Amino acid sequence: MSAKWPNWLPIRKDLATLTPYGAPQVNAKVRLNTNENPYSLSRELQESLTSAIKRELADLNRYPDRDAIKLRTDLANSLRDETGLTLEANSIWAANGSNEIIQSILLAFEGAALGFEPSYSMHPLITKVVGKNWVSIARTADYEVTKNEIELAIKSDDAKIVFLTTPNNPTGNSTDISLIEKLAGGLMSRGALLVVDEAYAEFSSQPSAITLLGSYPNILVSRTMSKAFAFAGARLGYLVADRKVIEAIELVRLPYHLSSLTQAAARAALANRGALQIDVKRLSESRDQLAKALGELGLTVYASDANFILFGGFRQSAEELWRNLLDKGVLIRDVGLAGKLRVTIGTEDENRAFLVALKQSVRG
Numbered sequence: 266m267s268a269k270w271p272n273w274l275p276i277r278k279d280l281a282t283l284t285p286y287g288a289p290q291v292n293a294k295v296r297l298n299t300n301e302n303p304y305s306l307s308r309e310l311q312e313s314l315t316s317a318i319k320r321e322l323a324d325l326n327r328y329p330d331r332d333a334i335k336l337r338t339d340l341a342n343s344l345r346d347e348t349g350l351t352l353e354a355n356s357i358w359a360a361n362g363s364n365e366i367i368q369s370i371l372l373a374f375e376g377a378a379l380g381f382e383p384s385y386s387m388h389p390l391i392t393k394v395v396g397k398n399w400v401s402i403a404r405t406a407d408y409e410v411t412k413n414e415i416e417l418a419i420k421s422d423d424a425k426i427v428f429l430t431t432p433n434n435p436t437g438n439s440t441d442i443s444l445i446e447k448l449a450g451g452l453m454s455r456g457a458l459l460v461v462d463e464a465y466a467e468f469s470s471q472p473s474a475i476t477l478l479g480s481y482p483n484i485l486v487s488r489t490m491s492k493a494f495a496f497a498g499a500r501l502g503y504l505v506a507d508r509k510v511i512e513a514i515e516l517v518r519l520p521y522h523l524s525s526l527t528q529a530a531a532r533a534a535l536a537n538r539g540a541l542q543i544d545v546k547r548l549s550e551s552r553d554q555l556a557k558a559l560g561e562l563g564l565t566v567y568a569s570d571a572n573f574i575l576f577g578g579f580r581q582s583a584e585e586l587w588r589n590l591l592d593k594g595v596l597i598r599d600v601g602l603a604g605k606l607r608v609t610i611g612t613e614d615e616n617r618a619f620l621v622a623l624k625q626s627v628r629g
């Protein structure tokens with residue numbers, strides 16, 4: 266048993282050695298470490314959120330709509346605009362962030378879970394927390410998922426839940442839709458699910474895996490309003506999947522898990538999504554500029570389809586450079602990859618501040 270826990274505490278043995286999710290919450294002037302949208306909601310949007318929430322207050326003595334039907338209908342309509350596909354509320358599920366979506370999937374379906382690493386650290390962590398085994402398949406040296414890795418995943422018979430993050434966090438690259446289709450087909454034939462984590466889809470130039478749902482009912486697409494939608498504080502994630510998948514998720518959800526305030530706020534944000542799309546475009550342009558500037562400093566830059574960039578090729582260790590930047594008031598992310606750091610795209614001022622601090626650190 267780990268020394269961390271006292272003897273009187275009957276903590277589960279399989280949890281005792283784990284560490285909780287923890288992006289350091291330090292006070293820095295420029296915070297570019299958790300991939301949030303740096304632009305806060307506009308005045309107009311803040312006002313329509315306030316009115317929407319206000320309308321709920323008289324009914325706060327009552328439980329919320331357990332099935333969040335209106336919100337799921339709005340999400341379906343918003344996705345129809347994005348993909349051109351007709352989706353119904355019964356093929357959408359909504360929860361408190363996509364992490365809750367991931368947990369529900371892992372609670373509802375049997376077998377081990379598998380992922381292509383490095384990738385999002387919560388996939389293996391939640392897998393272990395619910396008591397399942399985690400199977401790791403290494404991405405290539407360039408962090409790609411190719412035919413080889415896909416064949417390995419299809420052959421991993423124990424894994425009934427396969428995670429693929431695209432664009433991938435923390436590396437930023439996307440997996441081609443034809444490879445996703447191949448993976449889904451292989452998994453379908455042995456009764457396994459493919460969970461495509463599209464937390465950064467709005468920043469990507471690739472088509473969404475939602476477009477494959479009609480042919481492969483074993484695809485589950487997980488999305489979030491935390492990144493592109495500038496809504497991380499409100500906690501709203503959603504799942505797009507076959508209605509039988511959604512029915513299975515309903516078995517494991519907690520009653521009234523999504524508060525009426527969250528449902529109302531998310532609906533108001535969706536009604537104003539046009540304004541957010543402008544920010545997404547601006548962030549994608551800033552990303553390309555920042556990637557170019559990092560390249561000009563002689564650093565190794567990984568091509569990104571998301572709102573962050575992974576880079577390496579500096580002479581210090583990742584820990585040292587991370588600390589140097591923090592001393593200069595800029596917080597970025599050490600993702601545990603040797604010699605590499607990840608920076609979230611901020612406002613233009615924040616990106617400039619990061620570049621100034623970085624230049625001093627890598628040259629100084």
Ligand SMILES: *Cc1c(COP(=O)(O)O)cnc(C)c1O
Pocket residue numbers: 300361362363364365385430434462464488489490491497500501502
């Ligand atoms: C940020 C992130 C999420 C989780 O977002 P929520 O805030 O819980 O919706 C899920 N997957 C990936 C890959 C992420 O980077």
